[in-house]
Amino acid sequence: DTGVSQDPRHKITKRGQNVTFRCDPISEHNRLYWYRQTLGQGPEFLTYFQNEAQLEKSRLLSDRFSAERPKGSFSTLEIQRTEQGDSAMYLCASSFSGRDGELFFGEGSRLTVL
Amino acid sequence: GESVGLHLPTLSVQEGDNSIINCAYSNSASDYFIWYKQESGKGPQFIIDIRSNMDKRQGQRVTVLLNKTVKHLSLQIAATQPGDSAVYFCAETRGDDKIIFGKGTRLHILP
Numbered sequence: 001d002t003g004v005s006q007d008p009r010h011k012i013t014k015r016g017q018n019v020t021f022r023c024d025p026i027s028e029h030n031r032l033y034w035y036r037q038t039l040g041q042g043p044e045f046l047t048y049f050q051n052e053a054q055l056e057k058s059r060l061l062s063d064r065f066s067a068e069r070p071k072g073s074f075s076t077l078e079i080q081r082t083e084q085g086d087s088a089m090y091l092c093a094s095s096f097s098g099r100d101g102e103l104f105f106g107e108g109s110r111l112t113v114l
Numbered sequence: 115g116e117s118v119g120l121h122l123p124t125l126s127v128q129e130g131d132n133s134i135i136n137c138a139y140s141n142s143a144s145d146y147f148i149w150y151k152q153e154s155g156k157g158p159q160f161i162i163d164i165r166s167n168m169d170k171r172q173g174q175r176v177t178v179l180l181n182k183t184v185k186h187l188s189l190q191i192a193a194t195q196p197g198d199s200a201v202y203f204c205a206e207t208r209g210d211d212k213i214i215f216g217k218g219t220r221l222h223i224l225p
Contacts, residue, residue, distance in 0.1 A: 105157025
């Protein structure tokens with residue numbers, strides 16, 4: 001499978017714990033995006049990378065959230081001290097720069113904070 | 115603001131009929147628009163895009179219309195099939211690479 005893969009697909013954690021999600025983009029893609037989606041809503045932009053550089057981070061993202069893409073390939077999204085309001089689907093997408101709108105999404109990592 | 119919204123949250127269409135999904139945007143600086151389809155349990159899938167210097171673009175069974183005067187975007191699906199059942203999102207960018215999604219319209223196909 002050469003699509004975008006995300007791991008884990010589901011994560012249940014207790015409030016206050018840290019969680020980390022991993023995204024492996026399509027190998028030729030230089031852009032990688034993280035979105036958050038709650039039930040009945042559209043994906044909400046969190047951050048994106050071009051190669052290893054983090055180009056923008058949403059103001060909605062608190063200091064508890066951090067994302068990395070150390071070698072310009074896979075990326076991780078970490079949430080520290082999780083809160084119940086962090087429960088959502090975390091979506092990763094990748095693209096070629098120059099094909100800006102054509103994002104290829106993974107199937108997401110669903111987080112449930114108890 | 116950065117609002118991208120939709121007129122209707124759900125749409126029911128008879129199989130074989132044409133579907134029209136509408137979207138309003140508020141930012142006149144938006145210059146690029148995209149439609150995505152999201153099936154249950156999956157990530158969104160790109161359908162078609164259009165730049166602000168165009169008013170119509172056609173794909174396979176889909177057409178996107180852009181009316182910049184009233185800041186309105188629509189997706190037309192011809193001969194709707196059961197596999198078209200999904201949530202459809204319009205999205206926009208404003209010259210940067212951040213893609214902002216609207217809330218979505220659920221399309222139901224009636225047999």
